[in-house]
Amino acid sequence: MPKTASPRPRPAQLPEPMGSLGELLRDWLPKQRWFAGKDRPVTDLGLLSMTELFPGCLHLLVHAGHGTVPAPGGAPPAGDCYQLLLGVREHPSPRLGRALIGRVGDGPLAGLTVYDALRDPRMAQLLLERLRHPGKAGPLRFEADPARPVPAGLVPRLLDAEQSNSSLVYGDEFILKVFRRIQPGVNPDLEVPGALARQGCGRVPAPVAWFRTSHPCQATLGVLQPFLHDATDGWSLALDALAGGHDFTAQARELGRATADVHLALAAAFPAGAGAENGRTAAAMTERLTAAAHCVPALRPFVPGLRSAFAALSTCDTGPPAQRVHGDLHLGQVLRAGRDWFVIDFEGEPSRPLSERRSVHSPVRDIAGMLRSFDYAARQRRPWRPEWARRCREAYCAGYAARAGWDPRKKHGLLRAYETDRAVYEVLYEARHRPDWLPVPMAAIERLAVRGD
Numbered sequence: 302m303p304k305t306a307s308p309r310p311r312p313a314q315l316p317e318p319m320g321s322l323g324e325l326l327r328d329w330l331p332k333q334r335w336f337a338g339k340d341r342p343v344t345d346l347g348l349l350s351m352t353e354l355f356p357g358c359l360h361l362l363v364h365a366g367h368g369t370v371p372a373p374g375g376a377p378p379a380g381d382c383y384q385l386l387l388g389v390r391e392h393p394s395p396r397l398g399r400a401l402i403g404r405v406g407d408g409p410l411a412g413l414t415v416y417d418a419l420r421d422p423r424m425a426q427l428l429l430e431r432l433r434h435p436g437k438a439g440p441l442r443f444e445a446d447p448a449r450p451v452p453a454g455l456v457p458r459l460l461d462a463e464q465s466n467s468s469l470v471y472g473d474e475f476i477l478k479v480f481r482r483i484q485p486g487v488n489p490d491l492e493v494p495g496a497l498a499r500q501g502c503g504r505v506p507a508p509v510a511w512f513r514t515s516h517p518c519q520a521t522l523g524v525l526q527p528f529l530h531d532a533t534d535g536w537s538l539a540l541d542a543l544a545g546g547h548d549f550t551a552q553a554r555e556l557g558r559a560t561a562d563v564h565l566a567l568a569a570a571f572p573a574g575a576g577a578e579n580g581r582t583a584a585a586m587t588e589r590l591t592a593a594a595h596c597v598p599a600l601r602p603f604v605p606g607l608r609s610a611f612a613a614l615s616t617c618d619t620g621p622p623a624q625r626v627h628g629d630l631h632l633g634q635v636l637r638a639g640r641d642w643f644v645i646d647f648e649g650e651p652s653r654p655l656s657e658r659r660s661v662h663s664p665v666r667d668i669a670g671m672l673r674s675f676d677y678a679a680r681q682r683r684p685w686r687p688e689w690a691r692r693c694r695e696a697y698c699a700g701y702a703a704r705a706g707w708d709p710r711k712k713h714g715l716l717r718a719y720e721t722d723r724a725v726y727e728v729l730y731e732a733r734h735r736p737d738w739l740p741v742p743m744a745a746i747e748r749l750a751v752r753g754d
Contacts, residue, residue, distance in 0.1 A: 320408040323348075325415065329402045330365060330383065335465050335481040337381055337652065339733060341367040349382060349517045352439035355427050358418050360441060361385040362483060362514065382483045384522055386428070388418035397421060419467050419479060425457035429471055432510040432525055440516035449509045451475060451525070465651045473530040475509060479523040480648075483514075484655040488521035492659070493567070493625065493647040502566035504559055504644050529643060535632035539678040539693075543686060550696035553675070556635060557700025559642035560671065564626070564664045564705065571625040573661045578623075579715075582663070583614040586722045593729045599743060600728055606750030607721055614718035621707060623661040630667040631674035650726065668709045669719035671697060673727065673745065680741050721749045 323346045330336050331343060345366040352360040366380035393401060393414045400420035405413050418424040431443050433451050445451070455472030462468070469477045480488060491511050498507035510525040535556065542549040590607055594600045627634065628649030636643045649658030672694050679690035695710075702708035709716055727742035 321406040322408060322410055322415065325403040325405065326363065326385070333481075335467065336365075336383070337465075337482055338365060338367050343367065345380075350440055350514065352441055354386065354431070354438055354441070357389055358424050358427065359385075359387045359389060360438075361387060362517065383481055384479065384483050386418040386424070386479070388416045388421050388424055389413050390416070419469060420459055422457055425459070425469050425471075426455075428469075429455065429457065429477070429525075432477070432512065435510075440514050441512060441522070442515065443510070443512045445510035445525075446508065449507075451509060466648075470528055474528055475525050476528040477523055477525045478646075480521065482651055483520050483522065485518040485520050486655045486659065487519075488524070488648060488655070489628070489658055490646065490648040491521050491524045493570075494524075494526065496570040497563070497566050500566045500570045502563065504563050504566070504642065505647075506643065506645065529636050529638050532636035532638035532643065535635040535637065535642075536674070536678065538637060539632050539675070540681055543678060543682050543689060548692070549689070550692050552637070553693040553696040554700035555640075556642050556671070557697040557702075558704045559635070559644065560630070560667060560697075561701045561704035563644050564624070564667070567626065568622075568624045571661075573622060573624045579617055579620075580615045583611040583718065586611045586614070586718065586725075589722065590725050593725050597728055597732045597739075599732075599739070600725070600746065603746050603750040607725065607746065610718050610721040610749060613714045617712075617714035617718075620712050620715045621664055621705075623663055625659075626662050626664055626667045627670075628658050628662070628666070630670040632671070632678060633674070652730075663715060663719065664705075665709060665712060665715045665719045666723075668698070668701065669716060669723050672716075672720060673723045673742075676745060677741055680744065717749065720745075724749060 327343050327346055331339055343365050345364075347364040347366065349362040349364055350360075351362075354360045362382055362384055364380055364382055387402070388397075388400070389410065391413060393416060397416050397420065400416040400418075402415045402417065405411055405415060418428075429451070430453070431438070432445060433453065435443050435445050437443070452472075452474075455474060457469050457471050460468040460470060460476075466481050467479045469479070471477065478490065480490075491508055494505045495508050497505045506526040506529065508524050508526055512522050514520050514522055535552075538552065539549055541547075542552075587608060590600075590604060590611070594604050627644065627647055629646070630644075634644065634646045636645060675690045675693040675697070679686040679693075698709045702710075724742045724745040728739065728746060731738045731742060
């Protein structure tokens with residue numbers, strides 16, 4: 302087995318900027334699926350914290366800057382904080398392959414090779430051991446639910462699914478989500494499932510263990526939950542139904558009921574007691590539209606019509622009370638095991654501030670996200686199947702209404718505004734990450750821009 306070298310530096314020993322390690326990361330970071338700044342050059346890298354997690358593994362929080370002018374008060378230039386777990390070896394195994402970042406030329410790590418430790422099964426097993434035995438490692442805190450013990454020796458595998466974080470599955474029993482883009486505060490993917498579990502909501506897997514940091518800020522770093530190994534995500538089920546020419550309305554109706562169950566549990570777990578402020582919401586939606594149109598020229602001809610959807614929101618009735626919601630609900634965020642639907646990934650839209658993701662919103666926001674997802678699925682095959690999406694949308698809303706006691710279809714102005722806001726987000730996302738998919742949300746933009754649609 303290749304020799305593993307214990308890291309030699311301590312936080313105070315790394316120079317600022319990060320020397321040759323920083324140069325390696327500057328080249329490696331933009332190539333990662335979870336790196337948010339692909340459309341902006343990385344102008345600087347700053348080390349915020351470094352902890353020797355265990356021999357041969359460094360835990361880093363780094364600031365990736367995308368500007369040269371410091372923010373007011375001497376804060377770093379605009380950018381993001383990322384969590385990295387770096388393996389350090391003198392003689393890396395050829396099996397690491399895609400995990401390799403490079404060989405450090407100088408500084409405290411000179412002569413050593415660094416790599417993404419989450420792709421190393423041995424490192425992944427050691428990380429699980431830290432979660433199995435709560436305690437501290439520098440500013441890192443490992444915590445667990447004592448009522449849910451995790452067995453030792455579970456074999457890890459890294460999921461290669463397209464996502465904005467990194468996920469490890471252990472023995473098909475548990476899944477660990479390691480957050481990559483770190484923001485101060487409690488991550489909703491820890492906070493919300495824990496609160497729903499206390500409400501007795503069985504639609505959401507409860508947290509089993511988690512870890513966080515106290516420096517340079519209080520922030521959640523990762524969450525371990527049960528893995529539903531016999532489940533299939535809603536996106537795959539929908540595409541299978543389309544490919545086979547099968548109806549999906551029964552599943553969509555049950556999914557609507559499941560969504561309402563989660564919303565009712567959220568309302569009980571996080572009492573809000575106030576109606577949504579449509580005027581303020583409309584202003585925020587309009588601001589996001591303006592910013593998106595600046596980045597995506599194809600959006601600009603539709604801006605006047607899209608603004609009308611937001612203007613109409615200001616005159617709508619208040620609708621259902623604002624509450625905590627999922628925030629990024631679509632077919633890829635739900636799982637079906639047997640006859641039951643489960644909802645996962647309560648992190649919300651990672652591109653939005655954590656404070657916004659933890660705030661209250663109209664539940665129509667989640668409903669609009671799922672309706673957009675049916676449209677996405679229908680457009681994956683040619684000829685397009687708009688009638689398939691329409692039937693699914695109707696069934697989903699009917700299922701929701703049967704459980705929640707109010708019908709989203711009767712909130713036309715609210716639904717159009719939130720669906721428009723979601724489509725604008727999709728346009729910006731696809732333009733940045735998957736340009737070939739841009740026609741999908743643009744078709745919705747063209748429809749939603751028509752006044753009264």
